[in-house]
Amino acid sequence: xxxxxxxxxxxxxxxxxxxxxxxxxxxxxxxxxxxSPQWQQFAELAMLxxxxxxxxxxxxxxxxxxxxxxxxxxxxxxxxxxxxNTAKPELPSQATVYPAANRSExxxxxxxxxxxxxxxxxxxWTRHKAxxxxxxxxxxxxxxxGMPETITPPDMDYPFVKAYGAGVYEIPVGPxxxxxxxxxxxxxxxxxxxxxxxxxxxxxxxxxxxKIAEGRNPESLARLAGRISGDTxxxxxxxxxxxxxxxxxxxxxxxxxxxRGILAERERVxxxxxxxxxxxxxxxxxxxxxxxxxxxxxxxxTNAAVFGHRLLMDKIIPGGVACDLxxxxxxxxxxxxxxxxxxxxxxxxxxxxNSSLEDRLYTAGYLAPDIAKAFGTLGYVGRAxxxxxxxxxxxxxxxxxxxxxxxxLEDQGDIASRFWVRYKEINAALKLIGHFISQLTAGDxxxxxxxxxxxxxxxxxxxxxxxxxxxxxxxxDDNKIARFYPRDPSILNWPALEKLTxxxxxxxxxxxxxxxxxxxxxxxx
Amino acid sequence: xxxxxxKILQTGVVTEACKVPKDDELxxxxxxxKRHIDKQFSGSIAIRQVDAGSCNGCELxxxxxxxxYYDIERYGIHFVASPRHADVLLVTGPVSRHMQTAxxxxxxxxxxxxxxxxxxxxxxxGGEFGVTYASCGAVANVIPVDMVISGCPPTPLALMKxxxxxxxR
Numbered sequence: 001x002x003x004x005x006x007x008x009x010x011x012x013x014x015x016x017x018x019x020x021x022x023x024x025x026x027x028x029x030x031x032x033x034x035x036s037p038q039w040q041q042f043a044e045l046a047m048l049x050x051x052x053x054x055x056x057x058x059x060x061x062x063x064x065x066x067x068x069x070x071x072x073x074x075x076x077x078x079x080x081x082x083x084x085n086t087a088k089p090e091l092p093s094q095a096t097v098y099p100a101a102n103r104s105e106x107x108x109x110x111x112x113x114x115x116x117x118x119x120x121x122x123x124x125w126t127r128h129k130a131x132x133x134x135x136x137x138x139x140x141x142x143x144x145x146g147m148p149e150t151i152t153p154p155d156m157d158y159p160f161v162k163a164y165g166a167g168v169y170e171i172p173v174g175p176x177x178x179x180x181x182x183x184x185x186x187x188x189x190x191x192x193x194x195x196x197x198x199x200x201x202x203x204x205x206x207x208x209x210x211k212i213a214e215g216r217n218p219e220s221l222a223r224l225a226g227r228i229s230g231d232t233x234x235x236x237x238x239x240x241x242x243x244x245x246x247x248x249x250x251x252x253x254x255x256x257x258x259x260r261g262i263l264a265e266r267e268r269v270x271x272x273x274x275x276x277x278x279x280x281x282x283x284x285x286x287x288x289x290x291x292x293x294x295x296x297x298x299x300x301x302t303n304a305a306v307f308g309h310r311l312l313m314d315k316i317i318p319g320g321v322a323c324d325l326x327x328x329x330x331x332x333x334x335x336x337x338x339x340x341x342x343x344x345x346x347x348x349x350x351x352x353x354n355s356s357l358e359d360r361l362y363t364a365g366y367l368a369p370d371i372a373k374a375f376g377t378l379g380y381v382g383r384a385x386x387x388x389x390x391x392x393x394x395x396x397x398x399x400x401x402x403x404x405x406x407x408x409l410e411d412q413g414d415i416a417s418r419f420w421v422r423y424k425e426i427n428a429a430l431k432l433i434g435h436f437i438s439q440l441t442a443g444d445x446x447x448x449x450x451x452x453x454x455x456x457x458x459x460x461x462x463x464x465x466x467x468x469x470x471x472x473x474x475x476x477d478d479n480k481i482a483r484f485y486p487r488d489p490s491i492l493n494w495p496a497l498e499k500l501t502x503x504x505x506x507x508x509x510x511x512x513x514x515x516x517x518x519x520x521x522x523x524x525x
Numbered sequence: 526x527x528x529x530x531x532k533i534l535q536t537g538v539v540t541e542a543c544k545v546p547k548d549d550e551l552x553x554x555x556x557x558x559k560r561h562i563d564k565q566f567s568g569s570i571a572i573r574q575v576d577a578g579s580c581n582g583c584e585l586x587x588x589x590x591x592x593x594y595y596d597i598e599r600y601g602i603h604f605v606a607s608p609r610h611a612d613v614l615l616v617t618g619p620v621s622r623h624m625q626t627a628x629x630x631x632x633x634x635x636x637x638x639x640x641x642x643x644x645x646x647x648x649x650x651g652g653e654f655g656v657t658y659a660s661c662g663a664v665a666n667v668i669p670v671d672m673v674i675s676g677c678p679p680t681p682l683a684l685m686k687x688x689x690x691x692x693x694r
Contacts, residue, residue, distance in 0.1 A: 130622035130659055137658055146658020151629070152622040175627050178606035180574045180587050183624055204623045205578045208659030227653050230582025230678065274585070287529055293592035294539060300589070310680060311582055346535070350528040521580045524621075 006073050010049050017045065027246040027458045029079050036067070036082040040092035040118070046071055047097050051078075052389075053376055055470045056094070056104035057485040058112045060139045065089050065112055069101070070459065070470065075394030079459060086139075090115035100376035100492055111138040111210070126203045126524070128155035137211055144211055155201075163189035163196050171506065175204045182520035186509075193505040198498050206524040213484035218244050218318035218449065221481050225471065226313050228486050229522030234260075234267040235464025236486055236522075237316040239471035242397070243460030244318050247473055248452035255443040256320035257398035258436045262333070263312050263321070265429040265436075268465035269340075270299050270311075272380075272422040272429075275517050279419055280351070282511035283360035291347050295340060302336045305329075320446035330437050337430050348423065361416040365512035367500040368413060377496045378489040379467025380425065381516055384410045384417035391463035400463075403435050413500075415515040451479045466490060466519070488522030540596045543685050569601030570691065573611035573635065577628045577667075578660060579618030582678040583645040587615065589681040602688050608634040613691065616668075619647040619654040620661040632668045640671040642687065649673045 007030070014021055019042060022033040034042055043053070051071040059066040069080045084091055093116035095102040105116045106125035113136040116122065124133075130152045131137055137146065162170070168191055175183035185201035213224055218241075225240035226233040238260055245252060252260075277292025300310040306329040307315055315323050325333075351357060367377070372385035382389065390407040392400040408424030410417040454477040461470050467489035476482035493516055501512045574587055590597040591604070605611050608631045620628055632641070643664040646652040651662035664670050674687035 128623045142658070144657050148622055148658060148661075152625045154626040155623070175624065176575055176608075176631055180576075180584050180604060182576045182579070182581050182584065183627065204627070205576070205618065205621050206623055206659050207578055207619060207621050207654045208657045209654075211659070212654065212657055224653055227580040227582070227677075230580040231585060233582065274588075287533065290593050291532065291536070293589070294536070294594065297589060297592050297594050304680075311585065311678065313582070313677065346528070346532050350532055353528065519581060521578075 006049070007076060007078065010045075010051075013045055013049065014042070017041070019045075026079065027249065027456070029077055029459050031079045031081060033081045033083075036084050036091040039067070039082050040094055040096065042080065043069075043094035043097040043101075049073070053094065053098035053100045054468070055472075055485075055487040056101055056108065057472060057487070058108040058114055058138070059474065059483050060086075060112060063087070065114060067091060067108070067114060068472070069094060072395075075391075077395065077459065077461065084114070086113075089113055090117055092117045093119040095119050095121075098376070099374050099495070103491065103495065110136075112136050113139070123159060126206055128203060128206075129153045130206075137208065142211075144208070158201060160187045160199055160201070161189070161197060165191075167191050168196065184520050188506060188509075190506055193507065195501050195504055195506055195509070198501045198509075200494060200498060202494065202520060203524045205521050207521075209525040210483075210485060213481055215476075216481045217479050218248075218481075221473075221484060222317055223314060225484075225486060226316075228525070229488055229490070229519040230311060230313075231271055231519065232267070232464050232466060232469070232488065232522060233311055233313045234263045234316060235462060235466075235469050236471070236488070237314070238264060239460040239462045239464070239469040240473065240484070240486065241316055241318050241460065242462060243458045243471045243473035244452075244475075246458035246460065247456040247475055248450050250319055250447050250450055252320050252398070252447050253444040254398070255440060256445045256447070258440055259321045259323070259325060259445060260316055261399040261403075261436045262325070262433050263307070263315055264462070264464070265433045266299070266303060267312060268429045269426050270296055270303070271465045272426050273299060275514065276419060276422055278514050278517075279361070279415065279511060280357065282514050283357065285351075285354065285357050288347070288351050288357075291343075295343055299336065299340065302332060306332055317446070319449050320444070322446075324445055325437075325440065330440070333433065333437065337434060341430060344423075344426070358416075360508070360511065361414070361419060363414050364504060364508055365415040365418075365500045365515055366413050367496055369411060371499050372413065372496060375496050375499070376492045377467075378492055379463075379465070380408075380418055380421045381493045381496060382467065383408055384421045385413040386411035389468070391461055391468050395461060397462065399436055399439070400432075402439065403432055405432055415511060418515040454478075455482075457483075464489060466493070466517075486522075486525070488519055490518035490520075490523045494518045494523055539593050540599070541594050543595070543682070543689070569603070570612045570688075571603055571605045571610050572613045572615050572688075573605055573608045573631070574615045574617070575608075575628060575631050577616050577618045577624045577648075577664065578621030578654075579645065579647060583617040583648075586678045586681050586684060587617070587644065590684055595681050595685060597685060597688070600689060600692070602692075608632075609636065611635050612639060614639065614641045614668075615644055616641060616664045616670075617644045617648050619651050620664055620667045622659055622661055625661055625667055628664075628667055640691065641668055642672045642674060642691070643670045644674050644684065644687075645679060646675050646677045649675045652677065
């Protein structure tokens with residue numbers, strides 16, 4: 001099977017087993033529609049053909065629910081769809097084949113009332129106690145305001161997995177944690193200090209992003225997308241804008257694409273610097289924490305001086321960007337890059353040669369490549385466990401289609417690997433920023449918006465700093481959003497944390513967690 | 526080890542001075558509690574930060590307060606791990622309904638006298654999220670708020686001024 005035509009071969013395999021596929025071309029992606037009873041069978045064949053399960057979501061249209069899943073291979077994406085009736089919304093689960101689909105299907109179950117037959121774990125996921133069991137917030141007849149109680153009761157009786165035996169005990173952690181971090185609940189089963197099992201219970205910061213996206217105009221959706229996960233404001237806004245632009249047939253100017261590239265790479269560097277410091281801090285190596293937070297602050301100040309916002313919020317807008325780059329600003333950025341390079345060349349050898357750091361980071365939090373693959377892990381988590389995928393290289397979009405860079409890859413799968421992958425990605429990002437600046441030519445930074453036809457849909461895919469981000473957008477009439485589903489990489493990376501902490505000791509959990517650094521807000525929506 | 530010490534020496538002290546805000550700036554920060562607080566706190570405050578539904582943008586900037594440029598601990602402001610050790614709750618985000626009880630319990634667990642600072646536009650007024658089936662909106666809709674630091678997210682400098690404002694004599 002060659003890299004370019006796996007879809008042709010795969011379609012003939014589907015035809016052989018009697019799965020009829022209706023192919024519908026969408027802007028930038030092909031949509032394959034199949035009958036709902038064959039949903040699981042499709043997944044089984046997809047698994048055999050080595051396709052990656054990338055995302056899943058549903059949509060409500062009158063009496064019908066559209067069930068969607070997105071698959072990828074060699075950088076070619078296929079959007080799969082089956083339609084079920086709201087009267088009997090059921091179809092066989094894909095989570096039995098792809099563990100990566102597990103929580104996504106539970107999300108659709110809670111939000112739309114879809115019954116995934118044979119699902120290995122159909123406990124509630126996104127739903128706590130803010131709405132009743134038989135209410136489905138993302139159905140069109142559910143009001144945005146809902147019917148909340150004055151005080152939403154805590155989610156007390158969630159059936160966690162239990163462990164029994166002499167000396168086995170349970171540690172509940174959260175939702176309010178000890179540090180300055182987002183809320184979520186972790187349930188450990190441990191013997192002595194050893195972790196036997198970890199179960200995550202998230203959705204504490206579920207804010208109804210998908211619901212409040214409906215009815216917005218493109219500018220307003222871009223603003224909301226910038227607040228799905230504050231640390232990924234550039235990444236999510238870009239993905240949402242790409243989806244909207246493709247659906248509307250808007251081509252962004254070359255200069256705007258380069259500026260978006262600069263913004264995205266600056267976001268990557270800022271977050272990796274913060275994470276590298278925090279990983280060291282979690283094993284009490286404060287020198288690195290102080291140095292990296294200092295470098296991050298320098299970097300954010302340049303953001304503020306050049307683009308007017310430290311975290312670069314609202315700089316990407318539908319049709320282009322809201323900020324230009326003067327020659328002086330470009331010089332400031334270039335100077336910042338060489339300064340950062342110099343500082344890192346002094347700090348990294350000191351970090352590398354430190355034996356206490358070596359003791360704690362090597363072999364800890366091991367994620368085996370096959371598990372990383374099964375859960376479809378993305379970004380630095382996947383790439384530290386041998387998953388060689390990067391949207392910027394494998395499904396390139398402007399400005400990355402005109403750039404050469406090396407995708408960092410390691411296969412040790414431990415915390416140290418995730419640390420070093422981040423460092424390599426910083427180096428690649430610095431090179432990319434320099435390249436994009438050198439490519440800048442005078443021109444527009446904003447294309448004129450065109451109102452898309454009602455019903456137009458598309459999928460915007462970009463490589464955020466955590467990995468592949470996917471935003472699905474469908475327009476209603478009059479430029480209004482009918483459906484928005486952003487898939488943060490954290491949604492696929494979080495389950496890997498439950499695996500990589502196994503057989504580690506409880507005191508190593510914070511550093512394991514930090515090495516993965518999932519977004520709670522990006523996961524909970 | 527030598528490399529490490531060399532880098533520490535080379536870096537030196539980068540901590541910057543920060544002025545205590547003036548009266549009109551305090552007004553802008555929306556401080557409802559007045560100057561008696563300083564007596565209660567005896568010149569230092571312990572803060573418990575609670576993310577009640579934020580997008581994590583505010584957390585990034587609150588984190589920055591501990592970096593060597595701001596080093597907020599030098600003013601006697603420190604972050605603690607439990608509400609039981611805290612004088613001040615620093616609450617971010619629109620309060621998600623799933624976090625409502627957790628926030629109420631955190632508030633109850635904080636000993637009196639206590640103050641609540643709502644940080645960021647979402648905590649101040651609901652921001653981009655407002656009041657929905659999943660969100661209670663502003664922090665003041667759930668627990669009493671004494672002071673608001675707005676911004677999306679507020680810069681570390683704005684946060685610092687706000688917190689110093691709590692301690693102004």
